[in-house]
Amino acid sequence: MADAEVQIDAEDGGPVGDVEMGDTEIAATGVDESGLQDIEAESQPQKTFLAYLKSPIVELTIGQGDDATTLTAHQGLLTHSPYFREACSKFSDSAGRRVIDLPSEDLDAMGCFLEYLYTHEYFPRLIGPANSATSTLEPDPQFDIPDSTGNAILRHARVYTLASRFGLPSLRSLAHAKIHRTESTAKGEIAYARYVYKETDMADATIRKPVAAFWANRSYVLRHEAEEEFRRMCLEYPQFGFDVLSLVLDEQEKRKARAEGAATGGGSGPGRKRARMSTG
Template identity: 20%
Template sequence: MAKSASSVDWLNRVFGDSKYSDLTIECGESTWHVHRVVICAQSPFFDKACSNGFKETSSKLIKLEDDDPTIVREMLRYLYTGDYLEQTKEGEEGSRRSALSTNVHIHTIADKYDIPALGDVAISKFSARAAREWKTEAFAGAIEEMYTSANENKEPMHKAAVAIAAENAKTLLNDDCGQAFRKIAEAVPKFAAELSIEIVNMKEKMPPTFARYRCPNSMRCNKVNMLEGLGQASGSRTCTYCSNQYYVNVWVSKKLDD
């Protein structure tokens, strides 16, 4: 459920404020003073860690030893505000990470700590940015990260990346801007396979296209016509040059190879 403007303003103010905090989260050298009512209500993982006699219940301290502090920070920001920052300020830890990569990492941590709404936001942000930045090396790098990360629930993010790549496959697979993309496609067979399937599916869904057909009147015309999708058509078509009409099955027999 989306947070109201007033609640977001209030939660923004208390995010990182130790006053009234009843839980501390540590990751690397970073520490956040948080509120269980905010954190545990949105994450079954943290709810469990703060109840049922776990050591965190008495110590009021949770250590996240295997995570990236910048990603943890943005996860917590989301829990308080309903949003997160894709890029950090120059010079801050994690500032060299691309926004696309951040979205991949956020999706991974959302799955790890059972925050599905955050995962949905990460996919939405990734898709919107990838639609603008699909020519960049950052897009290729994000694909590599999502296919090699430990996230068990990768499929939604995979689908988002594959859809963008398939839509722009002609450029990515042929032009100079796609060099980094092609290297990743070669290095990650699973992505290449899923991309191939998506391209085939897209072609099957495409409307009929024009093809070349030689006029059946080979003696007097024999000109090449561009006619639209005769494969499933019926009736007859007229030659653009000699104006003679021929049944579709006759035209189909005169189709030229692409």
């Protein structure tokens, strides 16, 4: 999906040294009227990375039953997420093991989440600024280019929804940027659209609107490359079909208005007014 994405403001703190994704560092100078620095002004000391590594280890159990996998992470980094901050607040200082069960989370997405906490990136990395049209993704040998299955773009979609649940807007913004820099075929895009309409909130226009716009602008692709998949998608998720149809009709109305404006010299005279319905 190569269309320009909607930008998302980053609000979470992120790991130490995090200055990307629009984060703004605010420093209180505490300067008094004499121009001297108020050395007693309250300030938040900056944590070192070593301080995070000294924090307790937390076990994260992903999946359930025989498919369960245990990952570990330092609590100091996990608590950048409000979700894990609340979960970790329930541990006592004397707790022998700190375990958090995540039975319904995707293992690969959790791996990307933890990679981001430690490095502020996850594979495949974004080459160039996230808000730049020239930025690209580094090659991922797991997937063909373009991706015909949708698995490449779904990796970032899963990270996006996971970041939303865990309260990390900067990770969500990064995943969203990667979605729009992943080359995929029509069938791959349908797989991505199905995931978005199944897993995201109806009010999340940030990720839903570009999906509908992508297909509204590519009706020729639907007829020749993915007509059957598109039909099944519309039957399974009527909201998707409605969103696409609404955008198509909006564009038709705009073209009609432009044509009528050109025919009448761009004026607003009677030729452009709708006939008033009779009430008599």
